[in-house]
Amino acid sequence: MKQHDFYQQTRGAPAHPSLLQALEHWTGEPGLALDLGCGAGRDSLELLRRGWRVQAIDADARALAALEAQVCVADRPRLHTVHARFDDLHLPNAQLINASFALPFCAPSAFPGLWQRIENALDQGGHFSGHLFGERDPWRKRGLLVHTREEAERLLRGWQVLSLDEHEWDGRTALGRAKHWHLLAFVARR
Numbered sequence: 001m002k003q004h005d006f007y008q009q010t011r012g013a014p015a016h017p018s019l020l021q022a023l024e025h026w027t028g029e030p031g032l033a034l035d036l037g038c039g040a041g042r043d044s045l046e047l048l049r050r051g052w053r054v055q056a057i058d059a060d061a062r063a064l065a066a067l068e069a070q071v072c073v074a075d076r077p078r079l080h081t082v083h084a085r086f087d088d089l090h091l092p093n094a095q096l097i098n099a100s101f102a103l104p105f106c107a108p109s110a111f112p113g114l115w116q117r118i119e120n121a122l123d124q125g126g127h128f129s130g131h132l133f134g135e136r137d138p139w140r141k142r143g144l145l146v147h148t149r150e151e152a153e154r155l156l157r158g159w160q161v162l163s164l165d166e167h168e169w170d171g172r173t174a175l176g177r178a179k180h181w182h183l184l185a186f187v188a189r190r
Contacts, residue, residue: 005175011041013040013042014046015042016042016043016101016131018129018131018186018187019043019100021163022128023050025127025162029051030095032092032095032096033047033052033094033097034097035047035055035098036089037086037105038057038067039066040066041067042100044056044067044079045070047098048078049075052078053078054078054079055080058082059083059085064083067081086107086114087106087113089117091121094122095126097126097130098129099128103145104146108145122190124190126190127189128189129187132152133146133184134146134182134183135148135182137182156188160190161188162188164184165184168182169181
């Protein structure tokens, strides 16, 4: 997959429903949101539109450039981009952490440490929205991180789970390739 093509295809796409659901549950003033694996910025842009300060994080500098090119002048002071991989990522305290379609790309050996850093960074009452690939997603054969529903439920012990939805369908990737998807989408509060 050519990452540049991926960023071009997803540029301007609407925010993911899981992020929108987390924002519906948010009752406080906008604070700091971390967008892990931000890609071309569809979720970061929505957060900025709603008045949040955003730290957008991605391992690919081209993703950050694609996001920055879309940010209006008025929103630029509230955006901070970070070029980093999940395995060496420092997370500041935040009120919202979003990881749309990003966590499965964390190396399986690095995921427990990343999840611990997510838990430590999220303020009490803060929200998390994100996705995990389910065990029937064929990208598991590529070495991507997958979880069963039971594993996802164990990850969220001690959280208030606002939603945990399992989706499975035949569809297409952002680049138009046929793909079977098995996805766990969730929103939770610390």
